[in-house]
Each structure stands twice: as C-alpha cells, then as structure tokens.
Amino acid sequence: MLPPALGITTGINFQPMGGNKAAINGDFVMTAPEAQKVIRALRKGDIDIVELHNHSLTDQPRLFYLHFWATTDGVTLAKALRPALDATAPTPAS
Template sequence: MANVKASPQFIRLCNQFSRILGGEHEIDPGPVCFVSRARRLNATILGRRTTSPLVRYQLFSFESLDKSGRALCLGETALFQNQANRLIRNLQRNGIKVTALHNHWLNDNPRLMYIHWESIDNPIAFARKTKRSIAFLG
C-alpha cells in the first residue's frame, strides 16, 4: 500500500473491496482504492504465447467517496470475443454501465477484447455486483 493519507474507514473499505474481488490492492493519492486481479488467459499475440500483465489483469477502483457512502467505481477486464456479450448483459443486469468494448492487439488468437464499466455506487455493492458479473470468466 502506498504511503497515502486515507481515513481508517477508507482503508477498511478498500481492504473489503479487495477481498470481495479477490485481488491485490493499493491506495493511491486521491485517495483511490485500486485493485488488480491476475487471471490465466491462454492466448497468443503475433503467434507468441502471452502472459503479459497487459492481457491478464482485471482492474477495479473506487474513489470520490461521498457522505452517503457512494463512490465513483470503475472496472476493466480482457476477455475472449465470444464472452463479451455475456459480460455486457451481466453488468447491465446489475445496474452497471458498460462504457467501452474494444480490442488492443492485432493478430491475437483467440481474439481478445477489453470491456470497461462504471457506476456511482457503494463500493462494496459494486464489488459484489462485479464479482457476480465476471464469475463465469474464471
């Protein structure tokens, strides 16, 4: 965890957010609770196997926590193209706004896509909704 001024409440909330999502966390200036979660994706780029963090990490954050306990909550993951519609539906059913679907790489196999999502929500509620939405990705 970075040496950042954050209230004990924010630190506890970040710890719980991270536990729900199953990732490693840090608190960045802001404060921003940032969580990264590694996954295994069996893919190649330009014919070479990749295990790059640019491909395998899911990223989540919350910041700008207000007095009612709601924050700006963000998420992002790479996934295979044939999984994109299911994740979009899952997120939307949980009241989370999908903001982007795009590729990053050329000549990847299978085709990798990236999805970004956002919500103003209680961070714990957002973490639980996100966890349910992405559970099928493994």
C-alpha cells in the same frame, strides 16, 4: 504468457466518495464467448459500459476490452461486479 504489466489483465478500481458511496471504473479483458455474459452481468448490476474494443488484429485467443463505470453504494457495486467476474476465467497474478 504475457505479464499483467503489459495490460492484458482485468482491472477494477474503487474510489470512496463518502456516505458509503463509491465510484468504480476499470477494464474487463475477455474472450469472445465471455463478452456477452460480462455485458449482461454489468447491465443487470446497473454498471455503465463505456466502451468495448480490441487492440490487436491477429491475437490468439482474440481478446476484447470492456471499460465500465458506475457510482452508488460500494457494497452494491462489489456485488454487481461479482457475476461479471464469474463470467470470465481469471487467473491470479503470480
């Protein structure tokens, strides 16, 4: 088990822009079976995918990192992110 401080965690950042707008960016950490589900959910929510990559050659399970970005109404962004989160198997930090 690796602690979240080592970067093996999904991170989502909201930046208020005023006028009910927000910018979001962050990383999804996911396994291969989760990747397409997350990509579809983000695209459906008009959230831009910046990059998809992996960090290690022999990690088990194999993890992929997806960076994303969007700006619009903050509530709309939060609702668009929910299906992507639901496509992964997150566990709360201890």
